[in-house]
Amino acid sequence: MAAPSRQAVRLLVNPVVRGREYLTELPGPFIFVANHPSELDAPLVSQVLQGVVRRVVSVSAAPETGLRAAAVKSLGLRTTRTLTSMLAHGGSLLLFAENYRADDGTLTEFNLGAARLGIQTGVQIVPVTLVGTYRALPPWRRLPETSRPKVSVIFGRPIQAAPGSEPSAVNDQIVKAITLGLAEAEAGWYGALRAEAEGTFAAVAGSSAGSSTGDVGDSARWQRIWKATAPDKSTRRTVWVK
Amino acid sequence: MSRPGFVLSVDAQTPPLVVFQGEKVLLERLPSGASVLYPPDALPGIHQLDAEVAHALANPVDSEPLAALLQRGSRVTVVFDDLSQPITSRTAPDVRQRVIEHVLELAAAAGVDDVELIAATGLRRRLTPYDLQRVLGERVFASFFPDQLHSHDxxxxxxxxxxxxxxxxxxxxxxxxxxxxxxxxxRLATAVGNEGAPAVATKLASARTARALTSPLAAAAGASAFESLVDTIGDKATVFTIDVTLTPEPTGPATAFLSKREREWSITDRVLSAGIQAATKVLPSRARLGLSQVSGVGFGVTSVLAGKPSSVHPLTEAFLAQQQVGVVDSPADVALFGIPNPNGVGTALNPVTAASLGLGQIFNGQAAKPVVRAGGTAIFYHPLTPWFHPLYHPAYVDFFAEALSATTDPAVLAADFEGRFAADSWYRHLYQTSYAHHALHPFHAWYSAAPAIEHLGEIIFVGGNLESTRRMGFKAATTLNDALEMASDSVGLSPSITYVHGAPVSISEVS
Amino acid sequence: MSPRTAEFAPLEGQHIMLTGATGFVGQAILEKLLADYPTTRVTLLIRPKGSLTGQARLTSLLRKPVFATWRERVGKEEVERAAAERITVVESTMGDVASLPSDLDVLIHSASTVSFDPPIDEAFKTNVGGAVGLYEALLRTGSDPHVVHVSTAYVGGIRKGTTVEASLKHSVNWRVEMDAAIAARAQVEASSRRPEILRKVIAEARTVSGKVGPQAVAAAAEEGRNAWVTARLVDYGRVRAQSLGWADVYALTKSMSERVAEELWAGNGHRLSVVRPAIIESALRHPYPGWIDGFKVADPLIIAYGRGLLPEFPGLPDSILDIIPVDIVVNATLAVAANPAPRDEPKYFHLSSGGRNPLTFRDIYENVLTYFRANPIPDDQRGHIRAPLWAFPGARAIARSLKFGERSNKYAQRALLRLPSGKTTRNWQRQVSARQTDLELLRAYSDLYQNYTQAEIIYDDSKTAALNETLPKSQLEKFGFDATDIDWDHYLQQVHFPAITTLMRTFSSRPRAKEQKEKPLPQVPNVVAVFDLEGTVLATNIIEQYLWVRLASVDKSKWPAELANLFGSLPRYIATDRRDRGEFLRTFLRRYEGVDEAALRSLIHDSIGDVLLQRIRPEAVRQIRKHREAGHRTVLVTGAINVFTEPFTSLFDEVVASTMHSKDGVWTGYLSKPPLVDEARAAWLRLYAEREGLDLSKSYAYGDSHADRAWLELVGNPQAVNPDAALFQHATTKHWRIHQWNDQARSRLNTINELVRGDMASTTHAPAHTPLTLESPKETTHE
Structure with missing residues (x-):
C-alpha cells in the first residue's frame, strides 16, 4: 500500500517525540537510520522533523517492487553517489536499513549500507526508533485509525563515525540504540537504560526486539500479528465502571 | 563578549523608558539628571548544551569524573533546585532536564538502581506532578514518579x-x-549573591531548623551553621554539584525590545511598544496577566560547572561577577525599580512577595553595592493588588490579614505570630497534602526584606493599592511625580535619582 | 350670648371631662387646662393598653414634651400635686364606657381613629360606636354637661365653594351604615376562606417562602389571608365613603358621629357645640413654638419634598391647604367650652385658616423651597439632598409617570429575584427596594392629597371669629385664636419646618454602619457553629463538581458531548432546584450511577481535591478556626456527597453529608437517606443539639440561600454569607449579621485547564521500572 499523505498523518496521528533536543544544537545534515514497521514511518518522521532539520529524503533499503522499483533503479536514486551529493547539499537522509520487513513489524537485520555511508561522509548518524506504527497502520490499512493511535518516535544520541572504523561496529551501535528505544517503550526510560547496562534486553524488551536469528518460526504468524496489534492499555483511570 | 552595562544620564532628548509595573508595561519620562543603570547585554547562551554538560561531567573541578563516582549498588540522590520560572525558552527542554538525563544515563551505565530525585524546595510548596514533568521531562518523570521523585517535606x-x-x-x-x-x-544561579548559601542542605532542612536559623530573634547564626555541610552531609553523603549559570533572555521577538535600550529601538519595536501600551489600557486585569506571559523574560544558560561544591561555587561567583553593571560612582538618594509579574499562567504576585522581591533588589541586585544610600528612598512600580493564589498562598492570606495588620516589625512577628503559624495543623496539612507554601514562608519572605527596610528611609509604591501598601508600612503614590513629592520630605527637592532598568534578577523565591 | 365683662375667668372651678387625652389635640387641651386654667378639675377617660393601667398611662403621658414648659415653670412637685389632686382617671374603653362622674360641667370629646384609611368596621366602631357609647353613658348619669364634640372640617364632604358653620345636610342613616360596616367584617372573613382566594394566597406564599419549607409557607399563607382581609375592608370603607360623597371613611364616620351627637345629646335637650378643625399642625406659640406630636397630614408631603422624593406634585397651585396651628385649636375649643350653646340649638364652629387667611399650595411650595434650599437635609452619603423645583403639571401627568415608575420598578424587582446573588445585584436590590418604598409613598401621597387639593372648598369661620372678638384685648395673647394672626412665612419657615425636620431626623436617621471590628468570639461552652458548604465555605456548587469529575474521567475527545449533555439538562435542574432543593439533589445525583467509589476517592485525592481547595473562601477558613479557638464545636452540614468533603474534614469537628447507596463498591445513584436540606436540616439540628447537649440560643449558623432560613432561625446568632436577594431582605429585616466573603475568583476555564493537567500528569506515567524488585539478572550476568 502506498504511504498516507503528510496531511493525513498530521491530522490523525499524534506522536510522542523523544530526544529531538539532541538535534537542535547540532548543525545538520544528519543521516537518520530507523526501523520500518509500517508505511506510516516515512511521513511520520518527516512531519516530526519539520522545522528542526531541513529537507528530509527517505530511502528504504528493502527492495521495492513493481513500478517504483524500476523507477528507483533507473534513476539510480539509491546509489551511494546520489545520497552523498544530497548530504553535501545540506539535505538530511532517512534510511530504513532493515533488509526485509517482518510481517509483524518486529526488528530484522540491518543493512550495513547506512553505517558505510556514515563513515564515508562523516555525517552524524541519528538512530530513530519507531514504536507503535505497525499497530497504527498495519499493512492492510490505507489510513491510520481515527482514534489517534499512540505512536512514539525516539531519537537516540547522534553517533559520529570516525573515518576508518568498522561498518559492523558502527552498525552494532545503531542497532543497540534502536533496541534501547524499543525497550524504552516497554519498560520506561530508566528501566531500558538499566537493562542495556546489564545486557538484559532479551528479558525486558524481548517481544519487540526479536533477534534476527529467527525466533520467527516459533509462534504462528497469526499469533504474532495478533500480539503486535494488541490495543494500547489505556492508563486513564475509569470512574464510571458501568 | 557582550556589551558591558552602562549608565545613561537622562536629559531632554531621552525618550520615555520602559518600566514594568506588575502586569503593565509603562513608558515613563524620568526627570532630567536622573541616571539609568542598564544591565550588560545578555551573555550569549551556550549553543551546544549537551556537549557542555557532558564535558563538565567528565572534567569536574576538584573531583573524579562523575562516571567514576557512580558505583554499582550505591545509593544516589539527585537534588535539584526549584525555581518556578521556565528555564530556557519555552520550546526547548529545561536545563535541569538535560543535566539530569546525562547524570542518569551515567548512573544506569554504572549499574545504580537505588536512585531518588528530590526537589530542594526548602519551605516552598511541593511541586505538582505537572511542575515536575515540566522541569524534568517526561522520560525522567515517567520513570521515577511517584515513589522515587518527590519534593522535600x-x-x-x-x-x-x-x-x-x-x-x-x-x-x-x-x-x-x-x-x-x-x-x-x-544548582541554578542567576546573579551574584543570589546563589544562596553554598550548601544545598539549607533547602533540605526541617521546618524547625529553618525557623530557628532564620528567625530574627536568633543571633546571626544563619548560613554559617551550614558550613560543615557544603561538601559532605552527615557521615556518608558526598556532595557533587553541577552549577548552571543563567542569564535573562527574551522569550520571543515580540518582547525582545523590552530589554533593549530605548534609544536603539527600531520602528517595529516602537510599534510593538505602542501596541502593548494600548492593550494594557484597554484590557481588563485578567487579560493583562496573559499579556505579561507574552512580554515575559526567560533564561539562557551561560555556563556549566561541576565538581566539589566548595571549589565550584567561587568559580561560579566569579563568572557571574562578569555580569555586574558598571559601577555607580556614589549611591543615589532615590532609586527606582520596576517589578514585573512572573511567567506563570495567569498568576500575579501577592503583595508580600512583590514587596520582598522589590526590596531584595536593594542589596542583591545587579550592582555590587546598593544603588541607594542609607536613609534614602526607594520607589517601586507595582500595583500590590491584594490577590493571593488560593492553592499556594493560604498562609500568606492569613499572614497578610492577621499578622501584618497587627505589626510589621520582624521581631514582634517572630515573637507573637510565628509560633502560632508554625504549629497550626491546618497549614501543615495543606503543606503536606496539598500544594501550599509552608506557614513560615511568608515570615521568611518578610524577614528577607527587613535589611532593606532598615537601610532605607522611605519606601513608596507607585500605582500601589492603598490598603495593601499601608498595611505593609509603605506609602502609595499615583505617579512618579507624586512619589518624588512625597519623598522630598526626607531627600529634599532635587535628589539624585537612579533607575535600575529591566526586570529584577533575583527571582528565586517568587510564586 | 353676652361676653364676659369684668374679670375674665373662663371655666372657673369647673369639672371638665376629656376623652382622647392621649391624642395630639387631647394632650394639648389637657396641658392648657393644667397650665392656664388653674381652677379646673379634669377627668380623663383612658383605655388601659396591654399591661399598662389607665393611671400608668397618665403618668407616662405627663412626661411628654408638651408638658415640659409647664413643668419647668411650676416645678416637679407642683406637677405631681396637680396630677394627684386635679386629675381623675376613668379606665374604660370607648365602646363599653363605665359609669361616668355625675358632676361634669363640660365634656370635650376628642377621641377618634388615628389613620385615614382604617378598615371600615374599625372606623365605625371607634368613631361612631365610641360616640354612641359615650353619649349613652352620659345620658345614664342624668347630668347635663356642655358637650364639645371635636369633629373635623372635612365632614363637609367633597364639594365646591364655601361651607358655612351649620349642621350637615345629608340623609345618610348612621345606624344602617354602622350595622352594615360591622357586618362587613364577618362577610369579608368568610369570603377570605373561599378556595379561590386561598389558592391565590397560597401561591403567593409559595413563591416567597416555598424554598424554606412547608411550615413557612403555611405561616406566610395565613399572614397573606389576613392582609387580604384588611385590604378588602379598607377598600369597603374608602369606596363606601366615596359613594356617599366623602373623601374617605374617616370623614364619613366623623360626620356620622356628628349625627350621633345631635341625635343622642342635643336631641335629648342638652347643650352641644361642635368644633371642626381643618388640618392641625404644630403650635404657633403654646406650649412652645413648633410643638408637635408625630407627623400630621401635611407633613409627609413637606418631608418628601425636602428629601427630593417628589419631583412634582399633583395639585393646582391656587388650591388652598387649610392648616391651623394646634394651639389655636385648643384655645378655640376651650373658648367654645366656656360659652355653652343654647339647649335646642347646637352650635358649629370651623377652626380653619382658609376663609380669612388662606395658604395656597404655591405659598407652601415657595416656603418649602426657600427653607430646604437654605437648610438641606443631609443624605446618607456625604452630601445633601437638593430640593427639586416644581412646575405643577397637573394631576394626570403625575398619575402617568407614577404608574410607569411603579411598573418598571416591579419588573426590576422580579428580575432581580431571579438573578444569582452577588455584590452588584445586592446593591441593585437595595436600590430597587428603596425606590419601591419611595414610589409607594408617592402613590399614597398622591391618593391622599388628591382629595385635599382637588377640593375647592373654603371653610367659612365667621362664628369662630366672632367668638374671638369677645375676648378682652389683654387676654388675646394667652387665649386668642384668630387665624388672621398667623404670618404664614414666619410660621412655616421659623416654626413648623424646623419642628418637623428635627422630628424627621430623629425618626429616620440611620446611623452609618460602623466598621465592625473583629472581636474574638466569646468562649462559651456547649456552643456549636454550623456551616453550610456550597456557597458559604466553598465558592462552587454541586453541578460544577460533577462536571470536574466527569471531565477528568473521560477522554478529551468526549468533552464536547459531555458538556452538551450537561448544559442541555441545566434548565430542568434549575427549575427543580427552584421548587425544592431536596428533589433537585435526588434528581441530579442520579448521574452518579455506576461510579466506582474507590476510583472516585483516589481521583479526588489526586486532582479534584486541589481544585476544591482552590475554591474555598479564605475568610470562611479563618472564621472556622476562630470558632475552634473559642472552643466551639464546628460542624459542616451539606447535601453534597461525603467524598467531596474529604479535603476539608480536618477543619471541622464533624462533617455531616449525604451518602450514596452502593452495591459491591459501585454506586446505584440513589441516596441512602433523604438529603439534609432546608427544614430537614433544621430538624436534624434540633436533634443534634439535644443529643449533644448544645445550647442553640448561643450557637452560630452560616448559610447563604433563602432556603437556609429554616435552620438559621434556630440559633441565637444566625449569619448570612453572601446572601441571595430573598435572604438578604429577610436578614436585614431581622438584623442578622451579613458577611461578605470573597473568593479569590479563578475563572472556570482556568480551573478545568488545571484539572486536566493535574490529572494527566498523575495518570499517564508509563509502566515504571521497579529497580529493586527486578529479578536481578545482574547476579547471573557476566560482568
Missing part, C-alpha cells in the same frame, strides 16, 4: 539530625539525603 517526621548550630539548635536534614552515598546537586 520540611514537616516530615523522619528528618535526621546531622549536627548542631552555634546556639544549640539541631540541624535536621532530609533522611534520604543523609543516608545516600552520593548526592548530586543541580
Amino acid at each position: 520540611a514537616e516530615d517526621g523522619n528528618l535526621v539530625e546531622v549536627g548542631k548550630a552555634a546556639d544549640g539548635t539541631p540541624i535536621e536534614i532530609n533522611a534520604r539525603v543523609v543516608s545516600s552515598d552520593l548526592v548530586i546537586s543541580v
Whole structure:
C-alpha cells in the first residue's frame, strides 16, 4: 500500500517525540537510520522533523517492487553517489536499513549500507526508533485509525563515525540504540537504560526486539500479528465502571 | 563578549523608558539628571548544551569524573533546585532536564538502581506532578514518579539530625539525603549573591531548623551553621554539584525590545511598544496577566560547572561577577525599580512577595553595592493588588490579614505570630497534602526584606493599592511625580535619582 | 350670648371631662387646662393598653414634651400635686364606657381613629360606636354637661365653594351604615376562606417562602389571608365613603358621629357645640413654638419634598391647604367650652385658616423651597439632598409617570429575584427596594392629597371669629385664636419646618454602619457553629463538581458531548432546584450511577481535591478556626456527597453529608437517606443539639440561600454569607449579621485547564521500572 499523505498523518496521528533536543544544537545534515514497521514511518518522521532539520529524503533499503522499483533503479536514486551529493547539499537522509520487513513489524537485520555511508561522509548518524506504527497502520490499512493511535518516535544520541572504523561496529551501535528505544517503550526510560547496562534486553524488551536469528518460526504468524496489534492499555483511570 | 552595562544620564532628548509595573508595561519620562543603570547585554547562551554538560561531567573541578563516582549498588540522590520560572525558552527542554538525563544515563551505565530525585524546595510548596514533568521531562518523570521523585517535606517526621548550630539548635536534614552515598546537586544561579548559601542542605532542612536559623530573634547564626555541610552531609553523603549559570533572555521577538535600550529601538519595536501600551489600557486585569506571559523574560544558560561544591561555587561567583553593571560612582538618594509579574499562567504576585522581591533588589541586585544610600528612598512600580493564589498562598492570606495588620516589625512577628503559624495543623496539612507554601514562608519572605527596610528611609509604591501598601508600612503614590513629592520630605527637592532598568534578577523565591 | 365683662375667668372651678387625652389635640387641651386654667378639675377617660393601667398611662403621658414648659415653670412637685389632686382617671374603653362622674360641667370629646384609611368596621366602631357609647353613658348619669364634640372640617364632604358653620345636610342613616360596616367584617372573613382566594394566597406564599419549607409557607399563607382581609375592608370603607360623597371613611364616620351627637345629646335637650378643625399642625406659640406630636397630614408631603422624593406634585397651585396651628385649636375649643350653646340649638364652629387667611399650595411650595434650599437635609452619603423645583403639571401627568415608575420598578424587582446573588445585584436590590418604598409613598401621597387639593372648598369661620372678638384685648395673647394672626412665612419657615425636620431626623436617621471590628468570639461552652458548604465555605456548587469529575474521567475527545449533555439538562435542574432543593439533589445525583467509589476517592485525592481547595473562601477558613479557638464545636452540614468533603474534614469537628447507596463498591445513584436540606436540616439540628447537649440560643449558623432560613432561625446568632436577594431582605429585616466573603475568583476555564493537567500528569506515567524488585539478572550476568 502506498504511504498516507503528510496531511493525513498530521491530522490523525499524534506522536510522542523523544530526544529531538539532541538535534537542535547540532548543525545538520544528519543521516537518520530507523526501523520500518509500517508505511506510516516515512511521513511520520518527516512531519516530526519539520522545522528542526531541513529537507528530509527517505530511502528504504528493502527492495521495492513493481513500478517504483524500476523507477528507483533507473534513476539510480539509491546509489551511494546520489545520497552523498544530497548530504553535501545540506539535505538530511532517512534510511530504513532493515533488509526485509517482518510481517509483524518486529526488528530484522540491518543493512550495513547506512553505517558505510556514515563513515564515508562523516555525517552524524541519528538512530530513530519507531514504536507503535505497525499497530497504527498495519499493512492492510490505507489510513491510520481515527482514534489517534499512540505512536512514539525516539531519537537516540547522534553517533559520529570516525573515518576508518568498522561498518559492523558502527552498525552494532545503531542497532543497540534502536533496541534501547524499543525497550524504552516497554519498560520506561530508566528501566531500558538499566537493562542495556546489564545486557538484559532479551528479558525486558524481548517481544519487540526479536533477534534476527529467527525466533520467527516459533509462534504462528497469526499469533504474532495478533500480539503486535494488541490495543494500547489505556492508563486513564475509569470512574464510571458501568 | 557582550556589551558591558552602562549608565545613561537622562536629559531632554531621552525618550520615555520602559518600566514594568506588575502586569503593565509603562513608558515613563524620568526627570532630567536622573541616571539609568542598564544591565550588560545578555551573555550569549551556550549553543551546544549537551556537549557542555557532558564535558563538565567528565572534567569536574576538584573531583573524579562523575562516571567514576557512580558505583554499582550505591545509593544516589539527585537534588535539584526549584525555581518556578521556565528555564530556557519555552520550546526547548529545561536545563535541569538535560543535566539530569546525562547524570542518569551515567548512573544506569554504572549499574545504580537505588536512585531518588528530590526537589530542594526548602519551605516552598511541593511541586505538582505537572511542575515536575515540566522541569524534568517526561522520560525522567515517567520513570521515577511517584515513589522515587518527590519534593522535600520540611514537616516530615523522619528528618535526621546531622549536627548542631552555634546556639544549640539541631540541624535536621532530609533522611534520604543523609543516608545516600552520593548526592548530586543541580544548582541554578542567576546573579551574584543570589546563589544562596553554598550548601544545598539549607533547602533540605526541617521546618524547625529553618525557623530557628532564620528567625530574627536568633543571633546571626544563619548560613554559617551550614558550613560543615557544603561538601559532605552527615557521615556518608558526598556532595557533587553541577552549577548552571543563567542569564535573562527574551522569550520571543515580540518582547525582545523590552530589554533593549530605548534609544536603539527600531520602528517595529516602537510599534510593538505602542501596541502593548494600548492593550494594557484597554484590557481588563485578567487579560493583562496573559499579556505579561507574552512580554515575559526567560533564561539562557551561560555556563556549566561541576565538581566539589566548595571549589565550584567561587568559580561560579566569579563568572557571574562578569555580569555586574558598571559601577555607580556614589549611591543615589532615590532609586527606582520596576517589578514585573512572573511567567506563570495567569498568576500575579501577592503583595508580600512583590514587596520582598522589590526590596531584595536593594542589596542583591545587579550592582555590587546598593544603588541607594542609607536613609534614602526607594520607589517601586507595582500595583500590590491584594490577590493571593488560593492553592499556594493560604498562609500568606492569613499572614497578610492577621499578622501584618497587627505589626510589621520582624521581631514582634517572630515573637507573637510565628509560633502560632508554625504549629497550626491546618497549614501543615495543606503543606503536606496539598500544594501550599509552608506557614513560615511568608515570615521568611518578610524577614528577607527587613535589611532593606532598615537601610532605607522611605519606601513608596507607585500605582500601589492603598490598603495593601499601608498595611505593609509603605506609602502609595499615583505617579512618579507624586512619589518624588512625597519623598522630598526626607531627600529634599532635587535628589539624585537612579533607575535600575529591566526586570529584577533575583527571582528565586517568587510564586 | 353676652361676653364676659369684668374679670375674665373662663371655666372657673369647673369639672371638665376629656376623652382622647392621649391624642395630639387631647394632650394639648389637657396641658392648657393644667397650665392656664388653674381652677379646673379634669377627668380623663383612658383605655388601659396591654399591661399598662389607665393611671400608668397618665403618668407616662405627663412626661411628654408638651408638658415640659409647664413643668419647668411650676416645678416637679407642683406637677405631681396637680396630677394627684386635679386629675381623675376613668379606665374604660370607648365602646363599653363605665359609669361616668355625675358632676361634669363640660365634656370635650376628642377621641377618634388615628389613620385615614382604617378598615371600615374599625372606623365605625371607634368613631361612631365610641360616640354612641359615650353619649349613652352620659345620658345614664342624668347630668347635663356642655358637650364639645371635636369633629373635623372635612365632614363637609367633597364639594365646591364655601361651607358655612351649620349642621350637615345629608340623609345618610348612621345606624344602617354602622350595622352594615360591622357586618362587613364577618362577610369579608368568610369570603377570605373561599378556595379561590386561598389558592391565590397560597401561591403567593409559595413563591416567597416555598424554598424554606412547608411550615413557612403555611405561616406566610395565613399572614397573606389576613392582609387580604384588611385590604378588602379598607377598600369597603374608602369606596363606601366615596359613594356617599366623602373623601374617605374617616370623614364619613366623623360626620356620622356628628349625627350621633345631635341625635343622642342635643336631641335629648342638652347643650352641644361642635368644633371642626381643618388640618392641625404644630403650635404657633403654646406650649412652645413648633410643638408637635408625630407627623400630621401635611407633613409627609413637606418631608418628601425636602428629601427630593417628589419631583412634582399633583395639585393646582391656587388650591388652598387649610392648616391651623394646634394651639389655636385648643384655645378655640376651650373658648367654645366656656360659652355653652343654647339647649335646642347646637352650635358649629370651623377652626380653619382658609376663609380669612388662606395658604395656597404655591405659598407652601415657595416656603418649602426657600427653607430646604437654605437648610438641606443631609443624605446618607456625604452630601445633601437638593430640593427639586416644581412646575405643577397637573394631576394626570403625575398619575402617568407614577404608574410607569411603579411598573418598571416591579419588573426590576422580579428580575432581580431571579438573578444569582452577588455584590452588584445586592446593591441593585437595595436600590430597587428603596425606590419601591419611595414610589409607594408617592402613590399614597398622591391618593391622599388628591382629595385635599382637588377640593375647592373654603371653610367659612365667621362664628369662630366672632367668638374671638369677645375676648378682652389683654387676654388675646394667652387665649386668642384668630387665624388672621398667623404670618404664614414666619410660621412655616421659623416654626413648623424646623419642628418637623428635627422630628424627621430623629425618626429616620440611620446611623452609618460602623466598621465592625473583629472581636474574638466569646468562649462559651456547649456552643456549636454550623456551616453550610456550597456557597458559604466553598465558592462552587454541586453541578460544577460533577462536571470536574466527569471531565477528568473521560477522554478529551468526549468533552464536547459531555458538556452538551450537561448544559442541555441545566434548565430542568434549575427549575427543580427552584421548587425544592431536596428533589433537585435526588434528581441530579442520579448521574452518579455506576461510579466506582474507590476510583472516585483516589481521583479526588489526586486532582479534584486541589481544585476544591482552590475554591474555598479564605475568610470562611479563618472564621472556622476562630470558632475552634473559642472552643466551639464546628460542624459542616451539606447535601453534597461525603467524598467531596474529604479535603476539608480536618477543619471541622464533624462533617455531616449525604451518602450514596452502593452495591459491591459501585454506586446505584440513589441516596441512602433523604438529603439534609432546608427544614430537614433544621430538624436534624434540633436533634443534634439535644443529643449533644448544645445550647442553640448561643450557637452560630452560616448559610447563604433563602432556603437556609429554616435552620438559621434556630440559633441565637444566625449569619448570612453572601446572601441571595430573598435572604438578604429577610436578614436585614431581622438584623442578622451579613458577611461578605470573597473568593479569590479563578475563572472556570482556568480551573478545568488545571484539572486536566493535574490529572494527566498523575495518570499517564508509563509502566515504571521497579529497580529493586527486578529479578536481578545482574547476579547471573557476566560482568
